[in-house]
Amino acid sequence: MVVESAAPDPGEQLAAAIAAGDAERIVEILMGNVWYFFTHDYRALQQAAATLSDEMLERHPVLRLAHPLGGVLARTGRPIDPSEFDELLASDDPTTVGLFLMIQGLASRANGDTAAAVRSARRLEDWIRQTEFAASAQHDGPLWLFHHQIGSTYLVAGDTLNALRQLGVSRQIGVASGSVDAQRGAAGRIAIAHAVRGSLAVAEKSLAEALALPGSAAAYASAAYGTERAAAALISVERLAPDADDRIAELDAIDNFEIIWPFELLAKARLALGRQQPSEALELATISAATHRVQAGSFAADVLDSLTIEALLALGDLSGADRVAASSSARGPLTRIAAVQASIHRGELTQAQEDLRYLGTRPTLSPLQRAQLAVFTVRLDALRGGQVSSHLAEEFAAAVTRQGYRRLATTMPATVVPLIRSRLSPATETAFDAATADLAFADSAGSITRALTESERRVLDALVLHETVADIAAALHVSPNTVKTQLRSLYRKIGATTRADAVAVGSRMLSSQHGG
Incomplete structure (x- = not known):
């Protein structure tokens, strides 16, 4: 009777290779059993990667990412070229191909190249559709993780709707297969997506579902717990709840390497702005921009630009806010909304109204963004009609x-x-x-007057007290033509179309300046 020997245990093989100091054999075992180590012994994968030389890690980007300092290496060393994975994608094993497609996207995310990460996510999404991969929905299969990472990529790109779709699929697979990692990881990121959109009750429910589950495995623990803390902070800050400071204190330092750092920044800076502490918000944005690779057009860039504009406006630095808005090469929705706020501060009320109408037609606006537009509409009404x-x-x-x-x-x-x-x-x-x-x-005092020159402010004040251009000119000791020129300019800046409009704005500004 012939007794078939059991398949060699990858963990034992790896231990033997490490004991022998055989780097090539270590790489061979790790690359041939990536999913096994990722699922069953992630710490062994990290520890083995840490034994490899820099030259070895350069040749094997998968292991470079698995290194305990993978996040640091991705940001301080040579960016990982996604084409380095092309040879790995030639495998005949569907699971291996899917894994390397996923890891290719992770490499782009680690590089801060959100656009490339989205391309990889779409490629993986297409591959899943075209491949017979139903068996991977079982507990030990990676299908849930594929959808999780696709959704996470959409999330960091600011596409919360597609993120929710993909993360929902991941969670459903987790429920069907009994995978706690799938369920908890998806629930936390779903909570962040809803919190950013302003669906706070839904976000809170999803977060509660995540926290009610058992702890995540080592490979997913850091991401899961960090995500949950960020979601809790966003919910608490939007509500300005009593526990907001506690939730913020639980977040990582602003220069951390987790992919959710823009959401952590959003929570921290919004709390500072909500407490009328714009200098603190500006400092948070400045440090974040200096310590991360931020790609133009990304969600991170949108967060940084919008927070910087809001903080500068609150500090009265209108020209600085204008510079940031002008230098934003691909404005995201947050920056567009902040730019409307800047138009109101400049007194360009007509421009602000046009921008509000345009933004209001965007079908992907979130509930929170629509509420922000409503705030600006109220402000315009108050400025124009009193x-x-x-x-x-x-x-x-x-x-x-x-x-x-x-x-x-x-x-x-x-x-x-x-x-x-x-x-x-x-x-x-x-x-x-x-x-x-x-x-x-x-504090709205001077939000419009900062946009006016000293001469224009004097003309606006005089307009409230005098009936005619000649009377204003006589009171200010200038020519009527000078008054007419300054009136045209200030009408444009305050969004007035009639004398009555301008008088109403001027009266409120005088009242505000004198505490009336």
Whole structure:
């Protein structure tokens, strides 16, 4: 009777190769059993990669990424060229091909090349559709991880809708196969996607589902737990909840190498802005830009540019905010919205209105972004007409009370808040006051006047007190033609089309300056 010998254990083979100091054999075992070590003994994979020379790691980018300092190497050394994986993709084994397609995308993400990472994600997505791969949905198969990484790539690219679709598939596979890693990893990143979109209750539910599951395996633990902490911070900051400081304290340092660093930055800087601490928000953005590879057009670039613009505007540095907006080569939705805020600060109300109309037609806008547009529409109404429509006032109050956007309320100028309250129903006013009692609203004094020259400010003040151009000219000791030129300029800056519009704006600015 012939007894078939059991297949050699990859872990034992690796241990023997390490003991013998045989680097080539170590590489052979690791590259031939990537999924095994990734799933069953990730620490052995990391430890083995750490024994290899720099030259070996350069020749094998998969192992370079698996190195304990893989994130550091990807950012401080030579960027990994995705074409280095092409030879590996020639394998006859579908699982191996899928794994290397996935790792190719991970390499691009580690390089900070979001565009290349998205291309790899789409390639892997197409490959899954075209390949008979149903068996990989079983517990030990990598199909859930493929969808998880595709979704994660879309997430860091700012495409939350496609991210939710892919992460939802990953979670469903995890439920069907009983994989805790699949379920927990997907639930956490789904929570982040919903938190960024402003669906806070849904985000909170998904986060609770993640936290109720057992702990993740070593290969996924760091990403899973970091994701969950970031999601919790985003939810808490948007609500300006009492535990916001605790949630922020749990996040990694701003210069960390995790792919979720833009979401951590968003939470930290938004809390600072919500507390009227723009210098702190600007410092966070500055450090993040200096310590990460940020690709133009990426979600990270969108976060950095928008936060920088908001912080500079709050500091009164309108020219600095304009420079950032102008240098943003591919504006994302966050930066576009921040640019509207800059237009309002410049007094270019007509331009701001046009931008709001354009942004409002975008079908992919999130609930939070739509609420931001509503805030700006309220501000424009207040600046132009001296009052706020009941519809807009109720919409803004609902965003604060029902949707939980308390942080967004802090972006509303303090001088506009009474106009909003005066248009609310008694029940809504009570709920709004309770939700905002502990908040500090934005200081709007000078938001328009910073856009005006000293001469234009004097003409606007005089316009409130004098009926004719001749009277204004006499009061200011200038010619009527000079007054006409300055009136044309300031009308454009404050968005006024009639004298009555300009007088209304000037009256409110005088009242604000004198504490009225």
